Amino acid sequence: MRVVFGPGALGSLREETDRLGLRRVLVLCTPGQRALADRATALLGERAVGVFAGARMHVPVATVAAAAEAARAAEADGCVAVGGGSTVGLAKALALRRGLAVVAVPTTYAGSEMTPIWGLTENARKQTGRDRAVLPRAVLYDPDLTLGLPVPVTVTSGLNAMAHAVEALYAPDGSPVVAAMAEQGVRDLAAALPVLTDRPGDPDARAAALQGAWLCGACLGSTTMGLHHKLCHVLGGLLDLPHAETHAVMLPYVAAFNLPSAPDARAALARALDADDPAQALARLADRLGAPRTLRELGVRHEDLSRVRDDVLAAPYANPRPVDRAELDALLERAWSGT
Numbered sequence: 001m002r003v004v005f006g007p008g009a010l011g012s013l014r015e016e017t018d019r020l021g022l023r024r025v026l027v028l029c030t031p032g033q034r035a036l037a038d039r040a041t042a043l044l045g046e047r048a049v050g051v052f053a054g055a056r057m058h059v060p061v062a063t064v065a066a067a068a069e070a071a072r073a074a075e076a077d078g079c080v081a082v083g084g085g086s087t088v089g090l091a092k093a094l095a096l097r098r099g100l101a102v103v104a105v106p107t108t109y110a111g112s113e114m115t116p117i118w119g120l121t122e123n124a125r126k127q128t129g130r131d132r133a134v135l136p137r138a139v140l141y142d143p144d145l146t147l148g149l150p151v152p153v154t155v156t157s158g159l160n161a162m163a164h165a166v167e168a169l170y171a172p173d174g175s176p177v178v179a180a181m182a183e184q185g186v187r188d189l190a191a192a193l194p195v196l197t198d199r200p201g202d203p204d205a206r207a208a209a210l211q212g213a214w215l216c217g218a219c220l221g222s223t224t225m226g227l228h229h230k231l232c233h234v235l236g237g238l239l240d241l242p243h244a245e246t247h248a249v250m251l252p253y254v255a256a257f258n259l260p261s262a263p264d265a266r267a268a269l270a271r272a273l274d275a276d277d278p279a280q281a282l283a284r285l286a287d288r289l290g291a292p293r294t295l296r297e298l299g300v301r302h303e304d305l306s307r308v309r310d311d312v313l314a315a316p317y318a319n320p321r322p323v324d325r326a327e328l329d330a331l332l333e334r335a336w337s338g339t
């Protein structure tokens, strides 16, 4: 897809929607990002046909139905998603359901804008799939829009992005191109995130972090994820845990488990993190950033772990190290207690 990157990139929104031939554009956001959606609306001028400010985590089908009705009533031919993975996820659902062209303006580091992966939640079950139709046609990365991203979200969202790169490095369908993007993405984020915990408004660090998120998102979109993403998907779905926080907690534990079986990935991460033991470096980074470090902190009860283990073992997925029941129990125990 087409990418516009840089401070002020939002200013080219009208040009980008015109380039796609869009005439009637619906702007999507969460309730908390209404002011930004209004800015996007002003930039679109008469091309804007409304704002749907009801995007929510995990893309509930009821939200999709309400947004689809708003798009139908406004005769929208495209949508602009301004926000994080939840808002981009809603735009993807509209692409799937109503064939709307999507322009994404990401404001977190989740990376959904770079992937053909969609997700929908109905009756507490999240269904996901891949379809090229949901890929945004254009992505505007404007670091200025992330200057006010709260530090806790910056940290967990950044670690969420790094997890995409870590798993792309040992994916069965990886490539030298993906590996190069993954290594650089981890390097960018590992350098930028500690700066941002001290100076959240640092424009250079914001640009570096957003570039890292772009690279890591592209890795997610190009490869098949392994144990880490499987675990986070099950934890999120079964226990309704927050997405980015769950990734932030699990990443060092899964890296410690998998990297001994993935020497090339381990070497790339050692370079990117400038450390002999990349899993330990990820744990130290998470500590330094003040990220949540245990499942217990996220409210998981010890007795929930066996259900998570059973769900993870129920369906096969790609992973560099085979996972048996006892090893998975031990991994979950470590992530729960912080050992």
Ligand code: NAD
Pocket (backbone or CB within 6 Å): 030, 031, 032, 033, 056, 057, 058, 059, 083, 084, 085, 086, 087, 089, 107, 108, 109, 110, 111, 112, 113, 115, 116, 117, 118, 119, 145, 146, 147, 148, 149, 150, 153, 157, 220, 243, 244
């Ligand atoms: P999010 O989109 O839910 O945003 C978290 C909160 O931060 C929201 O309240 C939002 O309004 C606020 N926010 C966002 N940007 C802000 C900013 N710049 N300043 C202030 N507040 C801001 O969270 P997320 O972590 O970006 O996305 C998580 C969702 O994305 C999950 O549902 C996950 O499954 C999905 N996801 C999908 C893919 C994919 O490829 N399909 C990839 C990654 C994540």
